[in-house]
Amino acid sequence: MRIVIAGGTGFLGRALAERLLGGGHRVVLLGRDAAWSRGDSSLRAVQWTPNGEAGPWAAELDGADGVVNLAGAGIADRRWTTARKKLLLESRVQSTKSLVAGLRRSQTMPSVFIQGSAVGFYGAFDNGPELDERSSPGTDFLAGVCVAWEAEAQPVSMMGTRLVVLRSGIALSHTGGALAKMLPPFRFFVGGRIGSGRQYLSWIHLDDWVGLVAWAIANPAVSGPVNACAPNPVPNREIARAIGRAVHRPSMAPVPAFVMKTMFGQMASDTLLRGQRVLPRRAIELGYQFRYPTIDQAMPAAVK
Numbered sequence: 001m002r003i004v005i006a007g008g009t010g011f012l013g014r015a016l017a018e019r020l021l022g023g024g025h026r027v028v029l030l031g032r033d034a035a036w037s038r039g040d041s042s043l044r045a046v047q048w049t050p051n052g053e054a055g056p057w058a059a060e061l062d063g064a065d066g067v068v069n070l071a072g073a074g075i076a077d078r079r080w081t082t083a084r085k086k087l088l089l090e091s092r093v094q095s096t097k098s099l100v101a102g103l104r105r106s107q108t109m110p111s112v113f114i115q116g117s118a119v120g121f122y123g124a125f126d127n128g129p130e131l132d133e134r135s136s137p138g139t140d141f142l143a144g145v146c147v148a149w150e151a152e153a154q155p156v157s158m159m160g161t162r163l164v165v166l167r168s169g170i171a172l173s174h175t176g177g178a179l180a181k182m183l184p185p186f187r188f189f190v191g192g193r194i195g196s197g198r199q200y201l202s203w204i205h206l207d208d209w210v211g212l213v214a215w216a217i218a219n220p221a222v223s224g225p226v227n228a229c230a231p232n233p234v235p236n237r238e239i240a241r242a243i244g245r246a247v248h249r250p251s252m253a254p255v256p257a258f259v260m261k262t263m264f265g266q267m268a269s270d271t272l273l274r275g276q277r278v279l280p281r282r283a284i285e286l287g288y289q290f291r292y293p294t295i296d297q298a299m300p301a302a303v304k
Helices: 011-022 056-060 082-105 141-153 177-187 206-218 236-247 257-264 266-272 281-285 295-303
Strands: 002-006 026-031 043-047 066-069 112-118 162-168 170-172 203-205 224-228
Touching: 002 011, 011 026, 011 206, 026 056, 043 056, 056 082, 066 082, 066 206, 082 112, 082 141, 112 141, 112 206, 141 162, 141 266, 162 206, 170 177, 170 206, 170 295, 177 236, 177 295, 203 206, 203 295, 206 224, 206 295, 224 281, 236 295, 257 266
Parallel strands: 002 026, 002 066, 026 043, 066 112, 112 162, 162 224, 170 203
Antiparallel strands: none
C-alpha cells in the first residue's frame, strides 16, 4: 500500500512511517521540508503548505491507499499565549481543510482517512468519570480545538472514504513526546507527581499507538471515533511511581500546582493538573490486542 502521512516528520509520524516501511508499504510524508526522503522510492517527503487550500502536493493523495492526518503545532511545546492558542487551533483546522481540498481533486480516492485528534476532546477533570467514544465533548480550550479539528474531516466520509477519528492519549517513549521531557528530573533524583497526583492520565505505549493505527488502516470494520489509549488509565501519581521504578530512582519530589501554573499558565491547568480517564472501548470491541495494557508493563519498555 501507499500511505500518505500529513505532519509525518514529527514524533508520532516518524514512528508510524517506520512501522509501515517495515511492513513493506510505501510512505509519503507531507511536511514543511523534504529532509526525510530516502534514496529509494519507499519513503519520500514532500513539501506542503497547509493553508486551507490544495497545492501541487495534492497529487500525492490521488490513488493513495490511505491518508493519515497528524498535522498541527505541538500542544505542549510552548506556553499558551493568545497567539499560541490561535496557532494550535488554526494549524489543525487549516491542515485538515487542505487535505480535504486535495482529496476533492483526486480521481481515485483513498480507501481510508485517519484523522488525528486527542483525548482532550472529552475535556479535563481533576478526578473525573470513565469516558469512552460515546461520551460528549468537553467545554475547555483543548476540547474546542479537537471538536473543530474533527469537524473539518467529516466531508471525507461523504466522498466515499472510510473515516477513522483517532483520539490519542499520551504516547510513551523515551525517544520523544511527554515522557522524554519527564525523564530527566527522575534521573537526577527530583522526580515525582504533579500537583495532587490524582488527575488521570490516558496513556499508550508508542508501539501500541503505531500498531493501532496500522490496524485501523488495514481493518475495514474500523470507522468513526476510536480512542487510541491503553485500557488502564492511571492517576499521575502512579505514572510517577512507574517512572521511578523503571529508572531505579525515587519518585518522592512532587511539583506543587502553583509552580506549574507559574511556569505554564493555562496549559498547566488544562493539561498537567487535570486529565481524562478514557477507555478504548471501540478498539477492544473490534479486537485490537494491546501489547502493553498496563503501566507496569509499558513503562519499563518505554524508558529502555
